[in-house]
Amino acid sequence: MRPPLWTGVAIAAATGGRLSAPFEAEGVTFDSRELIGGELFVAMRGAAADGHAFVEAAAARGAAGFLVERPVPFPHVLVDDSFRALEQLGVAARARTPAKVIGVTGSVGKTGTKEALRLAFARIAPDATHWSVKSYNNHTGVPLSLARMPEGSRFAVFEMGMNHQGEIEALTAMVRPHVAVITWVANAHIENFDNEEGIARAKAEIFEGVEPGGHAVWPHDNRHADILSAAVAARGLKSLSFGWNEGADVRVLNARPDAEGTDLSVDVAGEELHCRIGMTGRHWVSNGLAVLAAVKAAGGDIAEAGLALAAMNGLPGRGLRLRVPVAGGHATVIDESYNANPASMAAALAVLRDTPAKRRLAILGAMRELGGESARYHANLATPIIDAGVVELALVGPEMAALGHDAASYLPDAETAIDWARAMLRDGDVLLVKGSNSVGLGKVVAALGGSR
Structure with a gap:
C-alpha cells in the first residue's frame, strides 16, 4: 500500500506548526476549486482573497486537513504564516526525495520543454515521475509543486519563471536541481531590466542552486551564450550546450522538416540519435535538443526521450492545432494564445508560414511588459507577418497600433476577435492566434471549438 503524501505529523515537523488532530493527505492545494477529496488545503492570504474564507467550502469538498494561521473546526496544522509554511513544506519534500531533479527556465519554451521532459521521464519511470503542472513556475507555484512531490519519485521536473532580478535565485534555492536548463534568452519582461544582458544574468541564476x-x-547559439557559459564555469558545473552550430555539445547533424514536425539526426555529446520532433518550427528543434541534453545529464535513456519528442502534438495555448468546422469543410487553428514576446511571436509566424494552407490568417494580440521599446518591438512584427503570407490580419490591443498595418483590422478585445474569426474563416484556412495572456485570446480559441 502506498504511503500518504503527507501526514499531519510530518507537516507539523516541516513547518514548525501545531497539529490539532492526526490526518493524512494525498495532495496539496491552495485553491478550493481543485479539491477532489483527500488533500491538504493551504489557507493563504492573498491580495484579492483570504484562503481562510474558503475553509468551510474546502471541507465540504473533502479536504483531509488544513494548513492555517488561525484555528478551524477541522484537523489542521496551525502556523504563523501559511505562505512561509508552504515554502517550508516544499523544502521538506525536496529534502526527503532521492529523485533526480531537473529545473527549467528561459524566456521562451519553458512549459513546452518541461512537458517534453515529463513525457520523456514518464517513459523511463512511469510510476515515479513528478512534474509541475500548468505553468506553476512562480513564488507560489514552485513550492506548491515541490510539496506535491511523492517521496519515492525517481525523476522530477520543475519550471521556474521570473519577471525581476533575484526571483530565479530564490526558486532554484528551493528546487536544488541536479540539472538546470535554460531554453533561450530573449526580451520577455524587458521592461523590468536595463537590457537583454540583464535578462540573461537573471536566467543564469538557476545555476546558483544546482547541486554540487x-x-x-x-x-549555445544564443546571442548571450558568453554570459551563460561564464555563469556555468563560475559554478564549476558540468556543461552541456545545445544548438545547431559547431561547438555545441548536443548538435543537429541533419534536419528534415515537414508539415507535421522535423526528422532529426543529433549528436548527443558523442552519441548519435535519429528521432523526430512532433511539433513544427525551428524553435521546437531547439527545445528538443534541450530535452535530449537534460535527459542525458540526468542519466536517462535518450532513445526514450526521442520517442517522447515524437509523441508531442501541442499544448493548449502553446502550439496545439485544432480542426474547426466552417462552411464547406474545416479550417485549422494554431493555438498560441497563452503568451507572447517578440521572439515567440516571430517563431509562431514562421510556423504559420511553413504550414500548408489555402489562406493564412492571424489574430495577434499585444505583447506586454516590453517597456519603453514596446512600440519598436510591435512595429518589427511587420516583416515576419509579410514573410508568413498572412492575407487576413486582426490586431488586438492598443499597443498594436505601432505596427501601422494598413490592411489589418484593429480590434478592441478578444470578444470582437471571435466575431472577426467566425466571419473570416473558410475551408482550408489556417489561423494563428497569439498574444500576451492578458489580452485573453484563449477565448477566441475556446469559442471556435474544434478538435485535435
Whole structure:
C-alpha cells in the first residue's frame, strides 16, 4: 500500500506548526476549486482573497486537513504564516526525495520543454515521475509543486519563471536541481531590466542552486551564450550546450522538416540519435535538443526521450492545432494564445508560414511588459507577418497600433476577435492566434471549438 503524501505529523515537523488532530493527505492545494477529496488545503492570504474564507467550502469538498494561521473546526496544522509554511513544506519534500531533479527556465519554451521532459521521464519511470503542472513556475507555484512531490519519485521536473532580478535565485534555492536548463534568452519582461544582458544574468541564476557535481544545459547559439557559459564555469558545473552550430555539445547533424514536425539526426555529446520532433518550427528543434541534453545529464535513456519528442502534438495555448468546422469543410487553428514576446511571436509566424494552407490568417494580440521599446518591438512584427503570407490580419490591443498595418483590422478585445474569426474563416484556412495572456485570446480559441 502506498504511503500518504503527507501526514499531519510530518507537516507539523516541516513547518514548525501545531497539529490539532492526526490526518493524512494525498495532495496539496491552495485553491478550493481543485479539491477532489483527500488533500491538504493551504489557507493563504492573498491580495484579492483570504484562503481562510474558503475553509468551510474546502471541507465540504473533502479536504483531509488544513494548513492555517488561525484555528478551524477541522484537523489542521496551525502556523504563523501559511505562505512561509508552504515554502517550508516544499523544502521538506525536496529534502526527503532521492529523485533526480531537473529545473527549467528561459524566456521562451519553458512549459513546452518541461512537458517534453515529463513525457520523456514518464517513459523511463512511469510510476515515479513528478512534474509541475500548468505553468506553476512562480513564488507560489514552485513550492506548491515541490510539496506535491511523492517521496519515492525517481525523476522530477520543475519550471521556474521570473519577471525581476533575484526571483530565479530564490526558486532554484528551493528546487536544488541536479540539472538546470535554460531554453533561450530573449526580451520577455524587458521592461523590468536595463537590457537583454540583464535578462540573461537573471536566467543564469538557476545555476546558483544546482547541486554540487550537477549539470547546466544552455543554448549555445544564443546571442548571450558568453554570459551563460561564464555563469556555468563560475559554478564549476558540468556543461552541456545545445544548438545547431559547431561547438555545441548536443548538435543537429541533419534536419528534415515537414508539415507535421522535423526528422532529426543529433549528436548527443558523442552519441548519435535519429528521432523526430512532433511539433513544427525551428524553435521546437531547439527545445528538443534541450530535452535530449537534460535527459542525458540526468542519466536517462535518450532513445526514450526521442520517442517522447515524437509523441508531442501541442499544448493548449502553446502550439496545439485544432480542426474547426466552417462552411464547406474545416479550417485549422494554431493555438498560441497563452503568451507572447517578440521572439515567440516571430517563431509562431514562421510556423504559420511553413504550414500548408489555402489562406493564412492571424489574430495577434499585444505583447506586454516590453517597456519603453514596446512600440519598436510591435512595429518589427511587420516583416515576419509579410514573410508568413498572412492575407487576413486582426490586431488586438492598443499597443498594436505601432505596427501601422494598413490592411489589418484593429480590434478592441478578444470578444470582437471571435466575431472577426467566425466571419473570416473558410475551408482550408489556417489561423494563428497569439498574444500576451492578458489580452485573453484563449477565448477566441475556446469559442471556435474544434478538435485535435
